[in-house]
Amino acid sequence: MKRIAILGSTGSIGTQTLDVIAHHPELYQIEALAGGYNMTLLAEQVNRFRPKKVSVATKALAEQLSSNVPNGTKVYYGEEGLLETASQTDADFVVTALVGSQGLRPTLAAIEAGKDIGLANKETLVTAGHLVTERIERHGVRMLPIDSEHSAIFQCLNGESVKAINKITLTASGGSFRDRTRDELQNVTVQEALQHPNWSMGAKITIDSATMVNKGLEVIEAFWLFGQPYSKIEVLIHPESIIHSFVEFADYSIMAQMGNPDMRVPIQYALTYPDRLPSPSQPLNLAQVGKLHFREMDYDRYPCLKMAFDSGRAGGTATTVFNAANEAAVDMFLKDEIRFLQIEDIIAKVLDQHEIAASPTLEQIIEADHWAREAARKSI
Helix, strand or coil: CEEEEEECCCCHHHHHHHHHHHHCCCCEEEEEEECCCCHHHHHHHHHHHCCCEEEECCHHHHHHHHCCCCCCCEEEEHHHHHHHHHHCCCCCEEEECCCHHHHHHHHHHHHHCCCEEEECCCHHHHHHHHHHHHHHHHHCCCEEECCHHHHHHHHHCCCCCHHHEEEEEEEECCCCCCCCCCHHHCCCCHHHHCCCCCCCCCHHHHHHHHHCHHHHHHHHHHHHHHCCCHHHEEEEECCCCCEEEEEEECCCCEEEEECCCCCHHHHHHHHHCCCCCCCCCCCCCHHHHCCCCCEECCCCCCHHHHHHHHHHHHCCCHHHHHHHHHHHHHHHHHCCCCCCCHHHHHHHHHHHHCCCCCCCCHHHHHHHHHHHHHHHHHCC
């Protein structure tokens, strides 16, 4: 039986991970859950899966939850609670599904505790890829991708030599505004931006999909996961989200991973790797789909994606700042403090102001992250 901890259990990935586990209860034991503020859902999860440890955002919420958990479940809170549920349990596999850079410290703690990682928090590799990969190698643990695009590439590379890779192509749905021109984006609302045509995701990642920041973060993540230079990583718009990504090899053969847009499939593959089990998803019917469409990436239409490539090539704290500035800008947009197109303007301004530190320490990364958020807020 595999013992699991889930960081971000009340979010989209966390709830779907628990759905997968519920379909195979004989295979998994939930050791720990970390939620945030959704006490109703977290209490339901705790009472159903009965973890030994659970963490919430604040002390007040911990006191509230403590009266509604089974005997034997200990309640923690804050960053210390995240570190506790990530590293101080009997879990041998930790699903990191936290939103944003808050996932970095718990992921590092889990790695140092010798636990395998199911990575759904791409910001961990974006902000500190060199630290994460070094610790993975040192502690001899595995990091299995949960994002559908990286899971697809991982599956395409099974049994293949990375030396034979010609290029990796990440597919992108195009987000909520894929059929709108830039002129039509001037006055779009938060509600419009949150209407993703293919996927059911959290608010922040849905906005990132619309700006193409999310794909930029995935490009940087792919660099660290698969060890390929940015010159070998491409992005292609694929509105149907049926081909989740593909790899072209030296002989120009292409391997692609396909399936309906359902995150439970890559989640389950990370949990069961190298085995495959029946899935709660639905089978793909290509005859019913009929046609698949593809568009070249337009970097003028999606300047945030170009900024992500440029930050990745610059290295050091550039990717940390790119991510932190975006998180601050998206937060302001969701609060109706700025317009949609100001997100990219803020990121560009903060990157222009930043002096990159090469091979940064964890402390330098945290400092750069804090600086970028403050600079983003000051920029408006």
